[in-house]
Amino acid sequence: MVTTTDTATTGENDPAVDISLPRGLLIGGDLLTQSSGGTHGHIYPATGQVNATIPLAGATEIDQAVTAGWEAHREWMSFPPARRRELLFDVADAVRENLSQFAQLNTHDYAVPVSYAATAPLLEEFLRHFAGYVDKPHGASTPVSGSFDINLIEREPYGVVGVIAPWNGSLVVAAACVAPALAAGNAVVLKPSELAPFAAIRFGELCSEVGLPAGLVNVVPSGPDGGAALVRHPGIRKIHFTGGTATAREVLREAATNLTPVVAELGGKSADIVFDDADLDLATAISAHQGPLMQSGQSCACASRILVQSSVYDAFVEKFVATVGAANIGDPFDPAVSFGPVISESAADRILGEIDRAVSERAGELILGGNRVGSDRIGDRLAQGYYVEPTVFAAVDNASRLARTETFGPVVSVIRFETEADAVRIANDTSYGLNAFVHTTDLGRTHRVARQLEAGSVWVNHFSDISPQGPYGGYKQSGFGRTGGLEGLHEFLQVKNIRIAMR
Known part of the structure; x- marks a missing residue:
């Protein structure tokens, strides 16, 4: 894997330990530093100063990520369930070993105090929980009225799904969405906000480092143009969007191009x-x-x-x-x-x-x-x-x-x-x-x-x-669909009915 980093500089006498900030687009296991979407000067909100320049995904890179995702999905589904489960446990182990780094990256991302930067442990917890579902049966068999036919109800992965994360929670979204999507058998194109890309990129790197198929988790920081390209891409079979109500309406309009189903976790006035x-x-x-x-x-x-x-x-x-x-x-x-x-x-x-x-x-x-x-x-x-x-x-x-x-x-x-x-x-x-x-x-x-x-x-x-055991989502204009729990796992599985005639 090619890696390129900037060293964070947040001022003299900064209590933060210097840390390399990952910058680039993680596509097919490679970290790309050139892109068609231009660049973004990431500003550290605590000082108002630029701490890294990152490339942004355009339509070209989104297409590359989706193509890589489909190749990885086919490889992923060729693995025995036990191997997929163990690889997800390996990712959870790698997250645990890098908790301190993730906390620092979260703070560099959007200046959340390290006293609140507890999202990496949540990511580990979700990965371990949903890894346990990889080898569990998801289907059913039911009798058919007036017949001895075999009637099977199966749950199958969509293939490649797009996950759009807000700037204030890229690791929470990785936990609540990417973990069950992988457990269900999908590949993921994760689009973090250009305002907070670092922790998400590092998570994608860890997925490759522990041995997940290259391209199973692609991370493409971008702004609205990259997000629109992802949502309307014909190779994306489902979208999970977390963000504001106004942007959700744009996502739904773009998704309507291919009638792509959308899960939306939106705002609140609790x-x-x-x-x-x-x-x-x-x-x-x-x-x-x-x-x-x-x-x-x-x-x-x-x-x-x-x-x-x-x-x-x-x-x-x-x-x-x-x-x-x-x-x-x-x-x-x-x-x-x-x-x-x-x-x-x-x-x-x-x-x-x-x-x-x-x-x-x-x-x-x-x-x-x-x-x-x-x-x-x-x-x-x-x-x-x-x-x-x-x-x-x-x-x-x-x-x-x-x-x-x-x-x-x-x-x-x-x-x-x-x-x-x-x-x-x-x-x-x-x-x-x-x-x-x-x-x-x-x-x-x-x-x-x-x-x-x-x-x-x-x-x-x-x-x-x-928690991974509890479904989370909204009523009314706070969205639809769920993350967490069996409900969250089922969001990344589609239902197939197979009827076999017994003559």
Whole structure:
């Protein structure tokens, strides 16, 4: 394999250990440094400085990746199931051996604090889980009315599937999508965002290094043009897209060219419901983490609408503001830091614009944050980074734009409610339905409320913690299809019926 790397430079006295940043397109086992899609200067969000120049996939490279995928798929399916299973275990072992490297690459990718960079262990967990399904039967045999014919129902791989990952979760998508796709027998063309390519490329390299067929996992960083070429390629038999609702509509339009089926895991405006019998300390800790702090609110699972029962509203708000306000903002490579920058200058401008608009529209009372983080707090070296303060609005109207639009930043709304019925009504009054959070010690209330919430996942006294055993996906405009669980495995298998006449 040909490998080419840049050495990351994030400034003098950087606590990060220097690390080689993989750059290129991984196609058919080779890392290509020239492409038809041009180049992209990757900016490290904590400093606002370019830390590597990467080639981008164009239509030519997408076609090469799909061709390599089909060749690898045929080789992969010629292996005995036990060998495929063991090779996936080998990939999981390689991921474990490189956990520290993956954590650093994640931070270089999008400046997520290393204290939150726990996605590589998740990748290992998903690989091990789905490797166990490689040699398990997926089909069935059923009787046919009025006949002694043999009627077989088989599940077969699609062949080559396209997986489009967002910048804020390339390794999570590799875990939740690539692992089951490989276990099901498919080859994968993984398209990470040009904003966060490094960890995904390294994962693809590991797949080749442990002995997966060359081209079974192709990694093609690209922007919108490369993504469109992937979605409309006739050799791609299914697409799994994770991202925003607007982009999902473009994906569906492109996929319609060949009637390619699509799974879409989209955005959210999740309700986080705090009842008056909740453990307020636990509810505060979870809400602060799940709301503005985790990935600086740049998560589809962000609990951006915090619904609090009136009798504990003031007490919760006081605890919540104190917890969020105490967040350690600074260098993402510092293990003590819990809050980093947003992804780009344009994202910072957009988020600050939404804050200003909410203030001008009197959508709620701004009680914390609302500004860029100054150099007096983070130092001169990070002053050009894209830091936006954790921001809390209280007494928010659920009908406001602030409460209805996905901000995708460290901005949360606190909304008062009176009764259980009010909480459910307000929580469901949104076009999204990815996650919901409930804080209560009443088991009966837990069951009642969870079953009424229009969300694909409901987390009770817990932050969102996806696992390979649990299906994850959305209701309403938060998408369709699932990752994780048997449901997630079946997304990468198509059903065939075989009837054999017995005469």
